[in-house]
Amino acid sequence: MELNVYLSGEIHTDWRQQLKDGCEAHKLPIVFTSAVTDHQASDSAGDLLGAEDDNFWRDHKSAKVNAIRTKTLIENCDVAVVRFGDKYKQWNAAFDAGFCAALGTPYITLHNEDIIHPLKEVDASAMAWAKTPEQVVEILKYVLTKE
Amino acid sequence: MELNVYLSGEIHTDWRQQLKDGCEAHKLPIVFTSAVTDHQASDSAGDLLGAEDDNFWRDHKSAKVNAIRTKTLIENCDVAVVRFGDKYKQWNAAFDAGFCAALGTPYITLHNEDIIHPLKEVDASAMAWAKTPEQVVEILKYVLTKE
Amino acid sequence: MELNVYLSGEIHTDWRQQLKDGCEAHKLPIVFTSAVTDHQASDSAGDLLGAEDDNFWRDHKSAKVNAIRTKTLIENCDVAVVRFGDKYKQWNAAFDAGFCAALGTPYITLHNEDIIHPLKEVDASAMAWAKTPEQVVEILKYVLTKE
Amino acid sequence: MELNVYLSGEIHTDWRQQLKDGCEAHKLPIVFTSAVTDHQASDSAGDLLGAEDDNFWRDHKSAKVNAIRTKTLIENCDVAVVRFGDKYKQWNAAFDAGFCAALGTPYITLHNEDIIHPLKEVDASAMAWAKTPEQVVEILKYVLTKE
Amino acid sequence: MELNVYLSGEIHTDWRQQLKDGCEAHKLPIVFTSAVTDHQASDSAGDLLGAEDDNFWRDHKSAKVNAIRTKTLIENCDVAVVRFGDKYKQWNAAFDAGFCAALGTPYITLHNEDIIHPLKEVDASAMAWAKTPEQVVEILKYVLTKE
Amino acid sequence: MELNVYLSGEIHTDWRQQLKDGCEAHKLPIVFTSAVTDHQASDSAGDLLGAEDDNFWRDHKSAKVNAIRTKTLIENCDVAVVRFGDKYKQWNAAFDAGFCAALGTPYITLHNEDIIHPLKEVDASAMAWAKTPEQVVEILKYVLTKE
Amino acid sequence: MELNVYLSGEIHTDWRQQLKDGCEAHKLPIVFTSAVTDHQASDSAGDLLGAEDDNFWRDHKSAKVNAIRTKTLIENCDVAVVRFGDKYKQWNAAFDAGFCAALGTPYITLHNEDIIHPLKEVDASAMAWAKTPEQVVEILKYVLTKE
Amino acid sequence: MELNVYLSGEIHTDWRQQLKDGCEAHKLPIVFTSAVTDHQASDSAGDLLGAEDDNFWRDHKSAKVNAIRTKTLIENCDVAVVRFGDKYKQWNAAFDAGFCAALGTPYITLHNEDIIHPLKEVDASAMAWAKTPEQVVEILKYVLTKE
Secondary structure, three states: OOEEEEEEEOOOOOHHHHHHHHHHHOOOOEEEEEOOOOHHHHHOHHHHHOOOOOHHHHHHHHHHHHHHHHHHHHHHOOEEEEEOOOOOOOHHHHHHHHHHHHHOOOEEEEOOHHHOOOOHHHHHOOOEEEOOHHHHHHHHHHHHHOO | OOEEEEEEEOOOOOHHHHHHHHHHHOOOOEEEEEOOOOHHHHHOHHHHHOOOOOHHHHHHHHHHHHHHHHHHHHHHOOEEEEEOOOOOOOHHHHHHHHHHHHHOOOEEEEOOHHHOOOOHHHHHOOOEEEOOHHHHHHHHHHHHHOO | OOEEEEEEEOOOOOHHHHHHHHHHHOOOOEEEEEOOOOHHHHHOHHHHHOOOOOHHHHHHHHHHHHHHHHHHHHHHOOEEEEEOOOOOOOHHHHHHHHHHHHHOOOEEEEOOHHHOOOOHHHHHOOOEEEOOHHHHHHHHHHHHHOO | OOEEEEEEEOOOOOHHHHHHHHHHHOOOOEEEEEOOOOHHHHHOHHHHHOOOOOHHHHHHHHHHHHHHHHHHHHHHOOEEEEEOOOOOOOHHHHHHHHHHHHHOOOEEEEOOHHHOOOOHHHHHOOOEEEOOHHHHHHHHHHHHHOO | OOEEEEEEEOOOOOHHHHHHHHHHHOOOOEEEEEOOOOHHHHHOHHHHHOOOOOHHHHHHHHHHHHHHHHHHHHHHOOEEEEEOOOOOOOHHHHHHHHHHHHHOOOEEEEOOHHHOOOOHHHHHOOOEEEOOHHHHHHHHHHHHHOO | OOEEEEEEEOOOOOHHHHHHHHHHHOOOOEEEEEOOOOHHHHHOHHHHHOOOOOHHHHHHHHHHHHHHHHHHHHHHOOEEEEEOOOOOOOHHHHHHHHHHHHHOOOEEEEOOHHHOOOOHHHHHOOOEEEOOHHHHHHHHHHHHHOO | OOEEEEEEEOOOOOHHHHHHHHHHHOOOOEEEEEOOOOHHHHHOHHHHHOOOOOHHHHHHHHHHHHHHHHHHHHHHOOEEEEEOOOOOOOHHHHHHHHHHHHHOOOEEEEOOHHHOOOOHHHHHOOOEEEOOHHHHHHHHHHHHHOO | OOEEEEEEEOOOOOHHHHHHHHHHHOOOOEEEEEOOOOHHHHHOHHHHHOOOOOHHHHHHHHHHHHHHHHHHHHHHOOEEEEEOOOOOOOHHHHHHHHHHHHHOOOEEEEOOHHHOOOOHHHHHOOOEEEOOHHHHHHHHHHHHHOO
16 A cells, blocks of 8 residues: 655645655655645746736736646545644635545644634544644554554 | 525625625525524534534534535535635635535635735636625626526 | 435334424424335335245345335435444445445434444544434534524 | 455454465455554554544544545455454444445455345345355456456 | 436337336326337438438437437436347347446346346346336335335 | 527527527427627626736636636536537637537537538537538427427 | 557457457557456356356356456446447447446447447447457557557 | 646647657656647548548548547546647637546647637636747646646
């Protein structure tokens, strides 16, 4: 058993790296994928097709170019980890969770206790709620290596 | 042509009522559906099955009971309107949008200009972005009555 | 909003009737459906096509005839209620729950506390666990009438 | 032709090992997968995310963590073998069978004659009923090697 | 519960009428549908779009026009009855059965004992095998009226 | 049997009206649906949400608003009629045909002989090719009324 | 581009071998699969699970065991070739064609001119009709090697 | 991450080669697929099965043989690039775009500014509009290599 794990959400802390390092330490057979996490590159993805004056359309174009990547990766993943940090709106993370829920793709949420209430619908469709990247590593290790 | 329209998101302003009133004024053949919007009733939906000490599980239970309703309604709707206000996290609205996107159900977002950037992924999969309930009424009127 | 509710499981107590009576008392707009609950008729459903000497094939034939009904009803329902009593194996109830889970159809389990552990996988995919028919009535009433 | 075979059900006898040994003896190109069969590890899978006081929620958490694994494996398998022994409720086995039936995944049941009647709905959707692991080996050998 | 029943196969005997009469006698709530059973009209359906010199293309055109009807009706039916008589090839009946099998639509075969062997694959995916229209009536009556 | 028929393509001749009149003359039980065929209204559908300076985005916005209608109607239709006239590019008609093909929705093409060659891929997935609205009426009459 | 090609139908002539030889001569990158074509082995496949007195159930058991193989192979193939010879009923071939049609899997029929008429529904959903194995080889060669 | 990219549309310029060369220069891990682009070979694909007198049926036969290839390739691709040039009708390109839209497969359109208006429905469902092959290369490079 191998897993393809999509990492969604917060891009301002190093949780992705912690998660990958933890899994690597256990040599877990996981392929990790993710949206482009370079904030500026992501915001200007659409500029490759020509500049836009209007902010809405600039965002629109970039978001669609990014979706070529994220849609493909989410549809191909076995499990997603969706991270909510303590800053920003992070509606794209909740959007990804809803997308997974509709596809029937299991996902794990990763967030602190103080946002349990606003995340209750997102958690209700999740297969697990973890508070730390280490816990996610433990879950993935259990899923992949226990017999 | 008739439409079944699901109204998702913000429950602290009267946008749902404005929208319904506007559509009624034009006698548009629309059935509107929605999650339970009585905040307290929604939060305590799970209590009907017994009280919980732990906040996470209380929220979990209530969110799942509510999902019996919302999942059924979203899967049956022709179009969703997803409203993002200026308060609260509203992750459930973004979750619903992601759910619609995966199902291929068209949705219209309804929000102000100041949150264009954090909503870019949600807007990128939407069929339209409206700034006011009146605009949504205009769109639905066009869709339903123009020949 | 109306609901089509499939009632699965135990046929030796009157929980179906209690549930229907409770919903009727609240005039809830629900269509209830169910497998044939007349035990003897159900077991001999296949005899209509000719008798069988072999027990396995007699059961097989009857189970398939019954499945014409149950498969159609389960695929058409909005919500299922799956009841586990304290007697018999009731593997068909668990089978129906698995079928619903794969279809993405929400279901509510109805059972006592003493069988929580063996039902943990079935409950894990359920939207709610009720201990009494009255609780199911409360949930359905909430889902259908709260605004 | 290779097969991915999921082994569901009873974890208190060595039927999985017998089946694997038998297939290996014939060098059949099969990848076998399974839920975690270490009973205690499986029951405490959710504890990795923090302990729970309430039995229901402890089971719930563990069952969901296990489902990350089983859902992925069942959806990826070509054939499932579902084993019912003479002890315990084994509702999870029947649940898996129902899940396979809804997905259209062929499955083989493995059980003694004395439980034909309560398993009639589960057998009715199965592609074969075997009484011994050796018979399952024979079936898989036929499916994979006959021309 | 009402049923939409598609009648496929043999058009040279009056089994359809017997079946309808039998169901009507019991006032069963069934809508029956069928391909066009007027042999000559069916063969010349494509001629409405212009004559063809080549037999293959004449048949092709007519078969496709007929498929507009049959595909729609089969996809909308709850149950199909597939009749094999003792004359002609009746490959279209077997084709319809395969179509139903892939869609997961339950079907009942109706044929004599002497063609059990060549129909074994078709019967293997059927929910029931009946020898007479009366038996089909009995099955439908059981499915629709027993409680 | 009733049919829901979507009319796609050319908006500069009165073929839709001819088709409806012909079907009405035979009292065929058909509900006809269509995109908005008022050219100017269709092109400016997005203006209801605010004007755009850039032609691409104006078209984009309008096309998406129109898609709320067309996507819903095409997904709900039983049969589509796709008309190609002798003017304009009519890529939207070919787009609708491809959409129907992927959904498995039967469609009839309506065009003159002189464009057989460039339409060969579109015709190859069609159930029928008609040269005149009268022929489409004949086909629909046959499908709906012949027994 | 590689193709997985399922060969369905007639087992009494060597068309499968001719087809494979022809493709091998052109070194086409094709994996061929097929039902078990050893007639006696196929008929007795179910005997591995115990003998049956009744002919219907013996056939039933064998057909289901065979379906474990054929269902998996057909669902995994890119293209099917369905052969109708001049003997036997070959309802299983027509069944496979209907199964492919419902799945949207392209198939090529292979049969003589004298059975065009009874095969018109089967041919109407096919992507090509070939009269000889050589023609099928030519089609596959074209599909795989032309640029 | 690797991508399977289907190239649809115009066959009279060397845009496919430019695109491939550009991607190769960046060593992007892409498998490109396409319909047969040899115009004459494509038009005569059906002749391999016997000549036709009637132009419609000749085109029909060839288009279906080509569809064996294109349908398989489009259904397997991750992303499609759909090119509209300044000559010919190119309805097959719009057909492919509609097919992708219904499947939920992301596609990029490639065309000049002067045909924005007639392509508005096709562009509305696209994830990006590029004016040059170089821009498509840039997008694919971004999607595949940015982190």
